[in-house]
Amino acid sequence: MPLRFQEFTKTYSKVAAAYEQLAGECHRLGPLNERERALVKLGIAAGSNMEGSVHSQVRKGLDIGMQHDEIRHAIILSMTAIGFPKMMAALTWAEDILTDPSK
Known part of the structure; x- marks a missing residue:
């Protein structure tokens, strides 16, 4: 935290x-289950272009057992909605946590 x-x-x-x-x-x-909610919120965080929110949602995803490739895939899917630069920023922020969860 x-x-x-x-x-x-x-x-x-x-x-x-x-x-x-x-x-x-x-x-x-x-009706959304915990995993679905986590993916939705990760997409919203990426689309909002908010580093802290992406960090938080990646942490929460990991806490509920999401795999690194699932988190990356969810962010890559945002590319056609939010644009390549914002997707790359979100992917970079996700990697901050995926490579060092203590952050």
């Missing part, structure tokens, strides 16, 4: 708890 996130949850514990509750409700709302 990134240090900045740990500091945030310690300093703003009520906000962090409310955020986690909201996320949980969103996850329980529909």
Whole structure:
């Protein structure tokens, strides 16, 4: 877990708890299973061009047992929707975590 996130949850514990509750409700709302939700959120993170979000979603994917090639494939699929440069950026960010999960 990134240090900045740990500091945030310690300093703003009520906000962090409310955020986690909201996320949980969103996850329980529909028919997608955990793996499908993780892939969707990884695609959204890549499309949003947000490095921290891609890092987070890759970590979560690994935590639920996703394979490295599945994560890479999901990001490569984004190429025709978000463009080659953004896909390459997301793939680079994913590799940050895939090559060193302690980041």
